Amino acid sequence: MSTAPDSINDNRNTFGQPRHNWTRPEAQARYDLPFADLIFQAQSIHRRNFDPNHVETASLLSIKTGGCPEDCGYCSQSARYDTDIKATRLMDQSAVVETARRARDAGASRFCMAAAWRNPKDKDLDRVCEMVSAVKGLGMETCATLGMLTEDQARRLQQAGLDFYNHNVDTSPEFYGRIITTRTMQDRIDTLGHARNAGLKVCCGGIVGMGEQVGDRLGMLVLLANLAVHPESVPINLWNEVKGVPVNDTAERPDPIALVRLIAVARIMMPKSVVRLSAGRQYDGRIAGAVFRGWRQFHFHRRCPADHQKSADRPRCQAARSPRHDIEVGHCRVRRGPNRGPSCGLTLMLFEARIVLERTLALRINRARRGILDFHRNLQRLGRWRSRHDSNMRPTV
Secondary structure, eight states, X not given: OOOOTTTTOSOGGGTTSOOSOOOHHHHHHHHTSOHHHHHHHHHHHHHHHSXXXXXXXXXXXXXXXSOBOOOOTTOTTBTTSOOSOOOOOOOOHHHHHHHHHHHHHHTOSEEEEEEOOSSOOHHHHHHHHHHHHHHHTTTOEEEEEOSOOOHHHXXXXXXXXXXXEEOOOBSOHHHHTTTOSSSOHHHHHHHHHHHHHTTOEEEOOEEEOSSOOHHHHHHHXXXXXXXXXXXXXXXXXXXXOOTTSGXXXXXXXXXXXXXXXXXXXXXXXXXXXXXXXXXXXXXXXXHTTTGGGTOOEEEEEEEOGGGTOOOTTOOSSGGGTOTTOOEEETTEEEEEETTTEEXXXXXXXXXXXXXXXXXXXXXXXXXXXHHHHHHHHHHHHHHHHHHHHHHHHXXXX
């Protein structure tokens, strides 16, 4: 029997309101809801807090690539592993600003600058602050991910005009030690606290597909949802295959429906946070139906080593090369709305929802079709055999 979408809420008046006391069993209960009920609940919460026909876009640029001393088992930029990524120096400000300008013209409303550091040195932070101020001058929201920060460094970034600071928890506390040993989970939580205290908005999520179990993915959401303030932005990353890193030995791409369920639970547990599709978004099985259950932001990269990006001019999205600055999602176009940035409507949602159903049922439908054709052929063979047999059995006069 189907469970009503609201029946697992203790009080209907609190439905869709932020909570900070989630438990694993509660998260699992949402995840295990019948699929239609889960979608309904996530979409209902999404519509209470966001324009359902509006999708944001952000662009990410690696301003300093490779050479990181950390041992993150999933990362192509770690100096500890033999990957194809070549370490580079911090980019010039003019190149960063020009890339941000192109991203803005292509439809991006937010520009994120990423540097492969354990933590930034003060002399490097001075240059990053100048970049932040220059990008802010283009009229874009600004975001940075630079590793661990001190309270003073977070304040300097905020004063330079930074809007968001990205620092992911990556996975659940239980699975974390199997992925990274050079930085503790508490180090990450402390950096998030420094960013929050400095007045920065927090962008914090994690990665799926590294070999973790569903319980670990839900544990990550519970950790985020129980922070004193929910992250304003929650990126859900699907791990991209990287040669030479330890996660290759454990990685297992999640089923598209399992990923859709995770996105829906993230929307339910953090109702006012922007849920973002970031790394791995090129796998259309992941995007399928995500708008329909609470996805709000599409993230395309100008330069990202995790996506095997070798050039700052190589776009990850149709937006970078479309003369009308449209953005292609699946086979539907997300066009810039007047004064609203990229937006999409009911057609996109129905199309993506259709993909979910098609991909889920395609294998069974094809097998059934082949079975019917085989049965029909066998009937034809039997008919021909019986005709020949009857002909041979007729008595001659």
